[in-house]
Amino acid sequence: MARTLILGGARSGKSTRAEQLLAAHPDVLYVATGGTRDGDADWARRVELHRERRPASWRTVETLELTGVLADPADPAPVLVDCLGLWLTGTMDRADAWDEDAWHRSARAAVEEQCAELAEAVRLTTRQVVLVSNEVGLGVVPATPAGRRFRDTLGRLNMAVADAADRVLLVVAGQALTVKDGGPGNSAPVGGLRPGQAGP
Numbered sequence: 001m002a003r004t005l006i007l008g009g010a011r012s013g014k015s016t017r018a019e020q021l022l023a024a025h026p027d028v029l030y031v032a033t034g035g036t037r038d039g040d041a042d043w044a045r046r047v048e049l050h051r052e053r054r055p056a057s058w059r060t061v062e063t064l065e066l067t068g069v070l071a072d073p074a075d076p077a078p079v080l081v082d083c084l085g086l087w088l089t090g091t092m093d094r095a096d097a098w099d100e101d102a103w104h105r106s107a108r109a110a111v112e113e114q115c116a117e118l119a120e121a122v123r124l125t126t127r128q129v130v131l132v133s134n135e136v137g138l139g140v141v142p143a144t145p146a147g148r149r150f151r152d153t154l155g156r157l158n159m160a161v162a163d164a165a166d167r168v169l170l171v172v173a174g175q176a177l178t179v180k181d182g183g184p185g186n187s188a189p190v191g192g193l194r195p196g197q198a199g200p
Contacts, residue, residue: 002128003184005162007135008171015082017171018130019054027077028058031069033087064090067117070125077127084133084161088115088154098146111153119160123184133158135170 004021008014022028054060059077063069064087069079081087091114092098097107122129137155142148162168168180180186 003122003125003165004130004167004169005158005165006130006132006169006171006176007158007162007179008132009135009138012171013174014132014171016053016174017169017176018080018082018132021130022078022080022128023055025078026055026057028055029069029075029077029079030054030058030060031066031079031081032060032062033064033066033081033083033090034062064094067121070121070127070129072127075127079127079129080132081129082132084118084131084157085136085154087118088150088157091115092150092153097149100145103149112156115153115157115160119157119164122161123164131161131165133161 004018006014006018006021008017061069066081066087069081088111092107092111095107095110095114096102097111099107122131134154135158136151142151162180164184165180166183167178169176170179171177
């Protein structure tokens, strides 16, 4: 399968499963979307553990510019993106989307446009790509408007990317369940909405 989306909760094993899918490839472009966090020793340890787990021959790039990576004709190597949740966090940071007034004024449109562009880049890419994302719809309702905004936006992004992907896996307690196994656009709409379309 050329395009695979892997969903899962925290510490579900989703990143490990993504790495396993590409383990046979000596050259993989690992796209880290989380960046660095100055003064956060725990984050630094987590990043280092991820690096130690990956083959030494894999390349790593830290960027939010995923559409450019997926469309790059000069690099045929498979791509592993980890993860869309951190990509969305960075995208919302840049748009000032955490602020309620900014969200309704212009940030929402900017974020939704970038999400749509990313889903389309997944649909059109000729590279083998595995994307990891957080499944945030199974927990408690976030206590803040900003938290609910992030959860809802990530849910819609996951739907749009899943629609563009050939295969979707849900990882629970280290076990991968196949949600979709076919070409892009084969998943059924939920409640009459196309993936990525705003719901209630």
